[in-house]
Amino acid sequence: MTPTNTLFLFSFSLCIIGLITHHNHLLSTLLCLEGMALSIFLAVTMSSLQSHPSSFILPLTILTLSACEAGTGLALLVASARTHNTANLKNLNLLQC
Numbered sequence: 270m271t272p273t274n275t276l277f278l279f280s281f282s283l284c285i286i287g288l289i290t291h292h293n294h295l296l297s298t299l300l301c302l303e304g305m306a307l308s309i310f311l312a313v314t315m316s317s318l319q320s321h322p323s324s325f326i327l328p329l330t331i332l333t334l335s336a337c338e339a340g341t342g343l344a345l346l347v348a349s350a351r352t353h354n355t356a357n358l359k360n361l362n363l364l365q366c
Contacts, residue, residue, distance in 0.1 A: 273315060274312070277308050277311060277312040277315075280304070280307075280308040281305055281308040281309065281312075283304075284301050284302075284304035284305040284308065285301075285305065287300075287301040287304070288301035288302065288305070292358060293357060293358055293359060294356060294357055294358065295342075295345070295346050295349060295356040295357070295358055296346060296356060298358065299339070299342040299343070299346065302338070302342065303335070303338075303339055303342075306331075306334075306335040306338060306339075307335070309331065310328060310331050310332055310335060313327060313328050313331055314328040
């Protein structure tokens with residue numbers, strides 16, 4: 270395992286640990302998910318560039334999906350802050366209408 274792969278695995282694991290331990294606020298959860306998406310993007314980009322230097326479609330697709338995920342998460346954050354006056358995940362019950 271190369272040092273670059275170890276670094277990506279460490280950053281992904283650190284984001285998972287952050288997601289497990291700091292899941293009480295929606296913004297911290299979204300930041301941990303964004304960190305996981307960024308580490309996956311960097312790992313796929315580095316492996317794609319090592320195998321085929323002109324290959325950029327897969328990393329660009331992952332980056333686009335990551336941006337869509339961030340936009341959706343921020344929209345959920347704003348909607349929950351407006352309707353429930355809080356962004357704490359413990360106070361949100363999404364099954365109620």
